[in-house]
Amino acid sequence: xxxxxxxxxxxxxxxxxxxxxxxxxxxxxxxxxxxxxxxxxxxxxxxxxxxxxxxxxxxxxxxxxxxxxxxxxxxxxxxxxxxxxxxxxxxxxxxxxxxxxxxxxxxxxxxxxxxxxxxxxxxxxxxxxxxxxxxxxxxxxxxxxxxxxxxxxxxxxxxxxxxxxxxxxxxxxxxxxxxxxxxxxxxxxxxxxxxxxxxxxxxxxxxxxxxx
Amino acid sequence: xxxxxxxxxxxxxxxxxxxxxxxxxxxxxxxxxxxxxxxxxxxxxxxxxxxxxxxxxxxxxxxxxxxxxxxxxxxxxxxxxxxxxxxxxxxxxxxxxxxxxxxxxxxxxxxxxxxxxxxxxxxxxxxxxxxxxxxxxxxxxxxxxxxxxxxxxxxxxxxxxxxxxxxxxxxxxxxxxxxxxxxxxxxxxxxxxxxxxxxxxxxxxxxxxxxxxxxxxxxxxxxxxxxxxxxxxxxxxxxxxxxxxxxxxxxxxxx
Numbered sequence: 001x002x003x004x005x006x007x008x009x010x011x012x013x014x015x016x017x018x019x020x021x022x023x024x025x026x027x028x029x030x031x032x033x034x035x036x037x038x039x040x041x042x043x044x045x046x047x048x049x050x051x052x053x054x055x056x057x058x059x060x061x062x063x064x065x066x067x068x069x070x071x072x073x074x075x076x077x078x079x080x081x082x083x084x085x086x087x088x089x090x091x092x093x094x095x096x097x098x099x100x101x102x103x104x105x106x107x108x109x110x111x112x113x114x115x116x117x118x119x120x121x122x123x124x125x126x127x128x129x130x131x132x133x134x135x136x137x138x139x140x141x142x143x144x145x146x147x148x149x150x151x152x153x154x155x156x157x158x159x160x161x162x163x164x165x166x167x168x169x170x171x172x173x174x175x176x177x178x179x180x181x182x183x184x185x186x187x188x189x190x191x192x193x194x195x196x197x198x199x200x201x202x203x204x205x206x207x208x209x210x211x212x
Numbered sequence: 213x214x215x216x217x218x219x220x221x222x223x224x225x226x227x228x229x230x231x232x233x234x235x236x237x238x239x240x241x242x243x244x245x246x247x248x249x250x251x252x253x254x255x256x257x258x259x260x261x262x263x264x265x266x267x268x269x270x271x272x273x274x275x276x277x278x279x280x281x282x283x284x285x286x287x288x289x290x291x292x293x294x295x296x297x298x299x300x301x302x303x304x305x306x307x308x309x310x311x312x313x314x315x316x317x318x319x320x321x322x323x324x325x326x327x328x329x330x331x332x333x334x335x336x337x338x339x340x341x342x343x344x345x346x347x348x349x350x351x352x353x354x355x356x357x358x359x360x361x362x363x364x365x366x367x368x369x370x371x372x373x374x375x376x377x378x379x380x381x382x383x384x385x386x387x388x389x390x391x392x393x394x395x396x397x398x399x400x401x402x403x404x405x406x407x408x409x410x411x412x413x414x415x416x417x418x419x420x421x422x423x424x425x426x427x428x429x430x431x432x433x434x435x436x437x438x439x440x441x442x443x444x445x446x447x448x449x450x451x452x453x454x455x456x457x458x459x460x461x462x463x464x465x466x467x
Contacts, residue, residue: 035302
């Protein structure tokens with residue numbers, strides 16, 4: 001029997017618990033969830049996972065013979081829906097589209113998602129444990145500056161490319177030109193419909209005069 | 213695998229590859245574990261390259277333990293299984309960590325307390341052959357890497373079946389027989405050459421780790437242990453080979 005899925009789950013559990021341990025607010029939220037159990041049934045690959053919550057983190061376990069009566073919430077979904085769920089898609093929308101089935105305490109799934117989405121990890125504090133306060137602060141500031149520069153450079157590059165394509169080289173129509181063109185096309189479509197209706201009426205009149 | 217009589221009518225059993233009087237085995241096994249208790253976790257990680265944690269994890273997944281259950285972790289050693297079980301049963305359940313060896317029990321209790329585990333865990337020094345609990349007491353019993361050290365394994369399995377509730381599960385995680393000849397050869401080389409050297413370097417005790425390798429070879433294979441569990445009164449007994457049969461997880465249900 002392969003131990004690979006067990007190894008993967010152990011790795012995921014360890015990583016998530018390490019992240020939770022680095023968020024100062026996580027213990028309060030975890031204490032509210034402590035004792036809750038959520039059963040996650042995934043289709044393709046068929047996998048049933050039990051997620052248990054305790055004051056220090058979570059337990060992830062594969063279940064071969066799951067007992068639904070022993071859990072608070074059962075969630076059934078496919079991998080694609082799981083991706084959307086983790087991407088922030090609304091639970092209600094997924095449920096109405098029939099892609100997500102939840103039985104039991106519906107709010108538990110929302111609370112679990114919030115637990116991980118609201119993680120506020122103090123990276124600088126973690127770095128300070130290893131490097132000391134001053135180097136960690138300098139490194140964190142350097143990284144923040146680099147991130148800000150990266151964002152600014154990305155925005156400037158996008159604006160420069162747009163200006164060249166739409167204004168200077170006129171390779172593509174701009175947004176305003178496109179909207180105007182769309183309006184003109186709509187007017188043309190309406191006029192063509194009217195003309196077609198008039199022609200039809202004229203043809204019917206000529207046919208009735210010819211028969212009379 | 214019960215004790216047997218010799219021509220001189222002195223009842224003996226095996227201690228690794230040696231034949232010893234039955235009354236001696238428990239104290240000799242105790243000496244081994246007194247010697248390794250302090251470095252037990254480190255040695256387990258080193259010897260198995262950390263895989264023992266996955267074997268134990270799989271045991272927990274197969275246990276079916278849920279909130280409110282009573283769990284008995286026999287030969288619980290340093291409390292790896294008890295730690296997880298105590299979270300799974302919650303405040304309404306209870307976990308009993310039992311071990312015949314006082315040193316191992318003390319190390320396990322300290323480790324669990326350091327991990328914030330307290331309210332629902334009890335510690336009992338007990339011999340698996342005559343468990344000090346009423347009939348039908350536990351929803352799940354586990355014994356991980358402990359059965360091969362028990363003198364009378366049949367008596368121990370009967371005792372476990374007795375204290376298990378109807379519908380309860382017994383899980384036995386133990387070294388077994390590799391099912392691949394190449395792996396078996398490599399495993400022998402590793403067990404008899406490398407393991408005692410590592411034991412000497414890390415725990416300062418080569419003999420205990422030589423005993424470990426010998427006791428694994430003397431332990432019943434997968435099918436024999438399955439029959440022993442059935443003879444003890446367990447039903448639907450099945451086993452899963454892990455890491456090529458180096459370890460096997462047996463599971464039986466008391467109906």
